[in-house]
Amino acid sequence: MSKKGARRHASGGLTMADLAKLAGVSKITVSRALGNSPLVNPQTRERIQALAHERDYKFNISARNLRLRRSHTVAVIVEMKPSTDRTMFDPYPLVLLGGISQELTAAGYSVLLTTRQGASAAAVQAADGLILLGQGAHQDAVRRFDKLNLPMVVWGAPSASDAHVVVGSDNRLGGAVVARHFIALGRGRPVFIGNPSHPEIFERLNGFIDALAVRGIKPLLMRRDEFTVDSGMDAVRSLHQRKVGFDAIFACNDLLAMGAIRATLDLGRSVPADVSVVGYDDMPLGASFLPPLSSVRQDWQEGGMLLARKVLALIEGEPASPESLPVSLIVRAT
Amino acid sequence: MSKKGARRHASGGLTMADLAKLAGVSKITVSRALGNSPLVNPQTRERIQALAHERDYKFNISARNLRLRRSHTVAVIVEMKPSTDRTMFDPYPLVLLGGISQELTAAGYSVLLTTRQGASAAAVQAADGLILLGQGAHQDAVRRFDKLNLPMVVWGAPSASDAHVVVGSDNRLGGAVVARHFIALGRGRPVFIGNPSHPEIFERLNGFIDALAVRGIKPLLMRRDEFTVDSGMDAVRSLHQRKVGFDAIFACNDLLAMGAIRATLDLGRSVPADVSVVGYDDMPLGASFLPPLSSVRQDWQEGGMLLARKVLALIEGEPASPESLPVSLIVRAT
DNA sequence: ACAGCAATTGTTATCGGTATCTTGATACCG
DNA sequence: CGGTATCAAGATACCGATAACAATTGCTGT
Incomplete structure (x- = not known):
């Protein structure tokens, strides 16, 4: 029972030696022909390639890898x-x-x-x-x-x-770009939502902070570990409960941003009139979100x-x- | 310049033969020891394994694959x-x-x-x-x-x-389940949105149609090729323009469903009071959608x-x- | 006519493992 | 004490490709 499957794979195909015998040449010639080496006569090459194709010859990659010491x-x-x-x-x-x-x-x-x-x-x-x-x-x-x-x-x-x-991707730049965007909009109390223990997100945060510092602005960090809509909503609600004022949100992920927007709207504030929001990753869905989400895109x-x-x-x-x-x-x- | 990188890979490591020499045994013994074969003395095995570890010996998979005619x-x-x-x-x-x-x-x-x-x-x-x-x-x-x-x-x-x-996954069943859901809700004018030229989606449609047929209901097919929110919105708007009545939508994908819901709401109709909507794939975002999306989940x-x-x-x-x-x-x- | 060269093809060794068959040593049995 | 079972380890022969070197042929130039 176990033979059938195994054998099909194991010894199903011909080897170069077989092909060589069939073609009346040596294995190395077959090898060269199939490898398009200039060392074989074009006619011979054609003949062997045709034969290989006809007989459905299959390369043994393992053998080649061993010999070439390269697995590609x-x-x-x-x-x-x-x-x-x-x-x-x-x-x-x-x-x-x-x-x-x-x-x-x-x-x-x-x-x-x-x-x-x-x-x-x-x-x-x-x-x-x-x-x-x-x-x-x-x-x-x-x-x-x-x-x-x-x-x-x-x-x-x-x-x-x-x-x-x-x-x-340049996460630091990503943070900076958002910071400059907020500055251009005249926002003065930005919030960062995300988990800076990820090195990449840490960079985003740093870029954000540094670029804001130019204008003497210090963002508030809302640490959230999950990258979900709920987590984003929760962050904004928590801000509200603590009566913290804010006019801009940089979420380190689009889902967080969507959640943040939703919670903001729920609280009766307008996006973007009262609060600007920028996400990260520019997921396809973001463009169809209501309102369409601004985001940092990585290629x-x-x-x-x-x-x-x-x-x-x-x-x-x-x-x-x-x-x-x-x-x-x-x-x-x- | 090209030597350095290549060489590092090519001949960096010892072979079993090297190990064998070091251990004062033959290579086959090394092979057995490293393969935990019962054919070697436990002590010898320990000794060789320790040596291999110490010298940072690395298996040559290609060689093994060649010999065993299996690549795993x-x-x-x-x-x-x-x-x-x-x-x-x-x-x-x-x-x-x-x-x-x-x-x-x-x-x-x-x-x-x-x-x-x-x-x-x-x-x-x-x-x-x-x-x-x-x-x-x-x-x-x-x-x-x-x-x-x-x-x-x-x-x-x-x-x-x-x-x-x-x-x-059982797409036919997926369609049928949604159909039965609609029937239970008393919906009589269901619409299917999607691209039935995909075999899988064709199955969903068929399951849907057949299960509805039991009650003599014939769904309307809104063919849409893209699996996007916009495409879903477009489908519903188009229904509206053509003044086609409907009270249930089965979208073959969650994004389509979200779009359909949005367009439906835009048109002043309520979901789910006026129109029931079910999506497919149960993407994580669906649960956070407003209103939370019903969907068919595949494992x-x-x-x-x-x-x-x-x-x-x-x-x-x-x-x-x-x-x-x-x-x-x-x-x-x- | 013969060295010299290019074009083709072949011979042999090798990549680094493992299966098979043997051999040597020790233990066990009647 | 001879004979066999058991365990441990070695010798040899591959797996199927390619590199390096060797050999053959035919052609060129002087």
Whole structure:
């Protein structure tokens, strides 16, 4: 019973040696023909390629990998807990993945997707390079993968202390852009909603604070750990209960922003007349929200592609440097 | 310049032969020790494992794969166009992936993520099995992968004609459940919004129609290709312009449902007093929508795990049959 | 006519593991 | 005490591709 399935895979196909025998040449000639090497006669090449196609010959990648000592594979390690984790349900990592995948594929590489736990599962070691996604990446995880001694690129907020190539969008700029927007609108009592224990969000907060400081404005920090609509509503209600005045809200995520707007409206105040609100991530839904949400947009797709290009560079032995991607403020109705 | 990076990867580590020399045994003994084979003396095993750890020995997966003719890898092929494609920006495939990944990892397998274009990129051939995600999967793509002759499982709507193992959530049931909900509410003029050229959505529509037919009710089909809020609003406005009466809406996606609700409210009608609305997918945001959205929930996580289990079964040569996952109607305020 | 060169193809070794078959040593049995 | 069972470890032969080097052929130039 277990034979059938296994055998189909195991010895289903011909090898180069088989093809060689069929074509009356040696294996190496077959190898060269299939690899489009200039070392074979064009006619021979044609003949062998045709034969290979006809007989449905399939490459044995493992053999090639072994011989070439290269797998043409990059492992992408994602923080992906099955629990109620943010990362897992957000569409963004997927877009990031899309960018990575697109770029790697174009370069003839494959993507080995792994979770942190699964990363021990051997196969990662066969990769030519590593990409780390997920906010926790900076702390302990990085070290574990460091010692694999593979070309590695990390997505996140760069910190002075790390020695690896970090690519991320410019969160500090994101915060600053919003701050300047508020200043331009003449807002003087801004609130920041979010969880600054995430390095990326910490950066947003810092950019926000610093840019506001230019005008002597100090924002209020409403720490909220969840990235949900409810959490955003709760934050604003809590402000109200404490009778704290505010005329602008920077939520570090669009869902929080939506919640904040809703709670603000519920309290009888107008958005944007009384309170300006800006979110982060510019999720597709934001444009259809009522009122249409202003938000900071990150180019995830491009981020993924950049990550991919950096690993590829490292794999080729070329240098690669950390890089921050610009973000843009999309001003809508709020 | 290109040497440094390449070399680091290529010949950085020791081989079993090296370890063997160091330990004064033969390489096969090392192999056994590291593989926890009962064929070595426990003491020897300890000693070798300690040595391996100390010297930071790294397995060469390619070599093992070649010898064992197994890669312990499953390729997941995703429809992931960089264009404005639905799949790419939806969080659901990621959840599906999460389920797959979790289950495969637990079984000691890795996930090779590939897009359709990239699927030609060699590495797929090295996989022990295949999982196809993405709505287009049924048509042409399947055949291409069929001839790889690998254990394969497809996510989607089962159709009588296909010969492969299809796993999906029970879309027909999803439609039926909504129909019964409307019937129970006494609604007699239901509308379906969505794009039935997707096989999965076609099923939802059919389930909806059939279950309504029991009461002699015929729903109106508002075909809309985009899965967006705007598209949902547009559908309802169009109904209104054409002066079509309706008292219930089944949108094949939550965003469409939200748009439909908004447009309905804009037109001065009440939800749910005048019009009942049910969406599909039960996205997290739905619960926070105003009014909280009723929706059909699919268990994507479980779906992913099921897909994984089926391929694993096939890989082991065991039989596997198509399967539909139950869905559940989450009744909220609409 | 023969060295010299280019174009093709072949021979051999090797990548780093593991399966199979043997061998050596020790223990156990009647 | 001879013979067999048991355990531990080694020798050898692969898995299927490719690199390095070698060999063959035909053609060129002087």
